Amino acid sequence: MTTDLRDLYQQVILDHQRSPRNFRVIPQADRITKGHNPLCGDQVTIYLKLEAGKVADVSFQGVGCAISVSSASMMTERIKGKSVDEVRLLFRSFHKLLTGTDRRLVSAGGTDGLDLLGKLEVFAGVREYPIRVKCATLPWHALHAAIEGSEATVSTELHE
């Protein structure tokens, strides 16, 4: 594989794509939101259960490419047990990781929550593929809507 393709399809991403974590329905979820990318047909549904301002449980269902499925899978792992405020910060940090313009900031593990991302930094390679950024951020936008209590379906074509 060429080096830069490996930057995009890192082993951990492929692993999550093949066996997505938390890929299930939470029957007692108190927030359910859908995300849709009309350009490629990707669909994700996020199930969220909050207790005392923290993520007690989170899961997802849906169809999508390797990037969007693994992003959803790793997201659910990362945010379980986190407070709503921490999830908001992670959302902003992840978004910055993929869309930010200052590369040094990213590679330095830098400021403003980027150091919180941990394993999620494997998605930094996606920024080299502008068309694929929406694949990685779709589940995060759906999660964000769930956190903020929105019930409208999130579409990648409304964020820009």
Add this chain to the structure above:
Amino acid sequence: MSATASFLDHGSCQRPAVFDVDAVRVQFPILRKTVHGRPLVYLDNAATSQKPQAVIDAILRFYTSDCSNIHRGVHLLAERATADYESARAKVQRFIGARHAHEVVFVRGTTEAINLVAQSFGRQRVQAGDEILVSAMEHHSNIIPWQMLCRAQGSILRVVPVDDAGELMLGEYERLLSPKTRLVAVTHASNVLGTVAPLAEIIAMAHRRNVPVLVDGAQAVPHFPVDVERLDCDFYAFSGHKLYGPTGIGVLYGKAELLDSMPPYQGGGGMIRSVAFEETVYDRPPQRFEAGTPDIAGAIGLGAAVDFVDQVGLDLIAAHEQSLLSYATQSLSAVPGIRLIGTAGQKVAILSFVLDGVHPHDVGTILDHQGIATRTGHHCAQPLMERFQVPATTRASLALYNTREEIDALIQGLHKVSEVLR
């Protein structure tokens, strides 16, 4: 090859039957480019085709030496520009076998051509409770203009289904044709499945009930000879940019008596006989439907594209592409986990497929890395994706400059996909 006999049966070939793909390729400067350090393998021709030097030169020449607005000018440049623009119309007329040059209306593309018919013919002839028939394999551009019309008029859109191979179901079509049907709008060749629709039967059945037929020929005219007189279609729409011409120019063919009876689509300069604040007298077709300054350079570029295709020979192009299609179908079928979407008996060289467990976006990205341009997604045909229960497909669509080596590169590329995602 015998399966393709009927839509390719347009009489004998007048030129020596020699097709030299290398001689064709050198005329396309972009084919010498590299992508991600690899030679470009361009398999996205159903989206747009590349342009030969002759087309690029014609546009350059217009802007360098002949640029002027057309009609009504008395100076030399205006005369030259007008003559070149009208000569492009005559070339298109010959190319599609129209009886009159004034049956050829220049528009922006297939989409605008269909919207013109929907808004002009449609609003005049389609009333509440009337029905319009489309097929399940239409591009959004042959669905949405009719939905808009139906909403405005209170009429109903009916859909002719396709079977699992992607063949239009003629029995269902006949059943759906009713005394309420005001228009049939159908694709000549599907941009996703490649299916060539049985137009002779479709048009004959509609005409027996005095129903006019609009044909979306965007995926047909670049790939096999089309003769609108022989088809006896009432409207025929296509785009220049899929026919090796520039973007921004397209054609609506309409039978003279139909165009004559239709009101303008847009109002403005260039489409009138006389204007007073009390009353305006509209010009005859095609000017009636060409309000405003048209894409003059685009029309001239399209004329050059038609010349280019004529010189190579559409019958030879069709034979080359059909041979590539059967080679590609065979090669793709051998890829593990592949499912071809669209296996009709008569096809243009469009190959849509899904790979087991792999999303088309991942396929598209990994192919792109190897210099191979395909298209992934719903191809502006979401109802068709629904029909075949896939969210998206990868599509390789071929043109006259493609080669067997490029098909081999695609197959190698797909092996790379499974290697990367293994």
